[in-house]
Amino acid sequence: MSQHEIIIVGGGISGLSLAHYCVKAGLQPLVMDKDDRMGGTFNTCRRDSFWFELGAHTCYNSYGNLVDLLRETGSLDQITKPGSAGYKLFTENGIKSITSQLSIPEMIVSLPRMFATKMAGETVESYYSKVFGKRNFRSAIGPMFNAVICQKSNDFPADMLFKKRLRRKEVIRKFSLQGGLQSITDAIAADPAIETVAGMEVQEIEFAANVFTLTTTDGSCYEAKYLALATPSASAANLLQKPFPEIAKKLAALQAEKVETLGVVVRKEEVKIGPIAALAAQNDIFYSFVSRDTFPDPCYRAFAFHFKTDAGSREARLDRIAQVLGTRTFEHTTSAKHVIPSLRLGHKQTIAEIDGLLAGTPLLLTGNYFTGIAIEDCVSRSLQESRRVAR
Template sequence: MNDHKYIAIIGAGITGLTTAYYLKKAGIKFKIFEQSDHIGGVIRTKSTKNFLYETGPNSGVLGNAEIADLFEELKNDCKLEIADHSSARRLIWKKNKWHALPSGPVSAITTPLFSLYDKFRILGEPFRKKGTNPNESLGELVRRRMGKSFLNYAIDPFILGIYAGDPDYIVPKYALPKLYNLEQQYGSFIGGALKKRKEPKSDQDKKATREIFSVEGGLEKLIKALVKNIGVNHVHTNTKNISVRRLHKFFEIHYNDAIESGFTDIITTVNAHELNALFPFIGKPKLSPITNLKYAKVTEVTIGFNKWEGIKLDAFGGLVPYREQRNILGVLYMSTLFKNRAPKEGALLTIFIGGIRREELAELNEDEIKKLMANEFKLMMGVSKFEPDLFKTTHYQHAIAQYGADSEERIKAINIIEKDYKGLHLAGSIGNGVGIADRVKQGKDLATQIAEN
């Protein structure tokens, strides 16, 4: 039934590879076009003699059934690794000290992170009126329901951790739909979460455990497992300067000096700013609500020590609220979370700098960043001398898409274009979430939709 279909996927990141994997399972012909010589997009694992580290995402969340199913299907080719139990402990920087984010009612009362006023005020959260503005920012929503100190010391660092973003820009309806729906469906975060916990869960829902994961040997092993199952011959790398043409019912792909024709569908998984060059026939005005999508600039700093002499690393890591005005967004204790990342007595840490409100930091060069890290490590990580055995920086100009109040227009534009040009699918993190699990879900849903149409 699907014999006539031939799909071109642009981009060999996790979205493109997952789509290809499920297209292959459905018996649909496809080819992936990747402009670089690396397969995996931002997912990349590197190793030295002593350290195994990521230069893109460091971990994911088992946030939906699709990511759990994918690991189950690939279990002979890559081994899911769930983070150490200490990952439940999350630290927040306040007034020159790390504090654990409360994990129960007693710590919620005693924590110095939130003001006494807000701690009392939170008791009234279930009774507060539901919001009516779908484009309300996360900042407004949290101030309204929970209070300023919760925004500053729980939600702000949380949004830095996922989006490197600004809660006053991010719109929950698009960026955190589960949170948005709690208020819309149940009228309260607290009441909604409690009610949801009691609702019966389907077997599929139960797979979304929200555990933190990586893969034994690093996230790139997931990429290798996907490529093995897809067949490496279906992935064309170094296909530079792609532009797509539309010829009657089919699409043609032009790249380097080559042309490939006969595609019934084109799936893009690239960042928004790439779309104008890919689709000259659509035109800039029609694409602009999509290409205007903002991205956070981030620099990822990987720091390894053969022998760690700083503070005890018994947590997921720490996040630094914007109002604390430090030079890092957060630090992940990678050698605590996952096996074989650093020598036995050593440590591997990933630090993120920059983000939507401190972009200038992401532009610094390696020497400047090293000086910055030396200061921050002495204060925040308890090291007396900053002499790491591994120090690497990876810069991202377009790290994470920011789903703001322009999202409604962007999604509308995507829908119009997909309707006007049958067979065109604009995927990737321009919509449907930025996390690895979101990307996997989108890839699987898209392949299923194409197979069923």
């Protein structure tokens, strides 16, 4: 049985940033992930020097804790600025500009309501329908937000979708990293003080005499004084059922959406649509695609299509991609699965209750289902949880 000070289950940005903060606190963490690579939603598909993102793609200088993390892991000088390419809407009449789908008179009537309407207690649909008008929300604003969070955004709490954060003026406003965003998680995982094990799914957790015992699907056992779960909420709920049933019950009540991403690399001359950063679908089997056009390559273009779970077979999805791009000649195809929280009104209260139950225990919880799904929300939650462990 291998023994550790702290084991972190889940090697996405939440788990790895927590590992980094644990090292700063003087601990030697072990991070385990069921996938055969670390990074979770930081998933850069690399083919020689060409890369494109299957998951997270953009960071902002308002991500202050992330900026500090990049500095501390030596990644800050790899920041790179995306070129300009527009965001568009995919309608039943093909690709259209966002403004073409907006009613300007409705906008002029609605926008002043922004000053009288508070976000707190409102859903995305109720708040933005007031501010932009119902028709505008349906035809353009809603689909754009669906694309941002890869799910129908209507019932999401308005104040948890976008947040005002201080900008770090020393860093460019919007950025990726040379080699893609997975370079961030790669750099954290490369710290020799952090031990990582990929391809290892934790199946069961016991907690007795102040020691956690973890059993993995291959039957291996690990012991730790502290345990952190940095997995989607449903996985955390399953694992905590026996040792922390009250916390497990609250976690099990949280909702999430499964998203299947299909990425294609295409020769430039084959693609029939012009340069485009991202496309949001008004009503289709996919929510959106994100392209690599903001980092143009002389030979190739790449597109990551984020599909709804009921989008049909892989063949049906490839057919839809072919229709959108105007070609079925793909140089390379690849796929990824993501789980993304579907937050609802009252979520902050549930999190406060979970935090109340965690207080005083050697169990840490982090992830994208606490304060929001943005990368900065994950890193900030991990920083906050790391303060509960100290040598």
